[in-house]
Amino acid sequence: MKKAYPDAVEDLPPNAPVPRGKPLSMYVFVDSDHAGDKVTRRSQTGILLYLNSAPIIWYSKRQATVESSTFGSEFVALRVASELIISMRYKLRMMGVPIEGPTHVFCDNEAVYKNSSIAHSTLKKKHNSICFHRVRECVAAGIPSCTQG
Secondary structure (H helix, E strand, O other), X not given: OXXXXXXXXXXXXXXXXXXXXXXXXXXXXXXXXXXXXXXXXXXXXXXXEXXXXXXXXXXXXXXXXXXXXXXXXXXXXXXXXXXXXXXXXXXXHHOOOOEOXXXXXXEOOHHHHHHHHOOOOOOOOHHHHHXXXXXXXXXXXXXXXXXXX
8 A cells, every 4th residue: 555655654743742651552443324314315424433442432423425325425434534543643642642553443344445455446436536545545654454344
């Protein structure tokens, strides 16, 4: 993935204190309910973010766009999760908390998992390209590590 996004790096706070204590592991579970709203047909995003084994963020919100496929709504959910992960990792580092490796992200859609994790995969749906490239750039930077779950 580094070949596709050679400039991708995680933003580290320049004035963060020296990390102290035992490193924490982050785990995120992501899912979306494609066209779950019966009136508007918008999808619902659901995200659970764990530090070690404690849930600290639970996020459920209707997506801002109407997606034509499950693939699209799952990728939008994964992009939102990536943004939450980036902000949480930054905040923890600013508090001096050490973080162990990348954040483990679990999603249930095989196509989304493969497209975000495998470097030679290509996107055939242009309208999903912003979410697609944002998630892949985060993976190249070593922030999330996507797994099918």
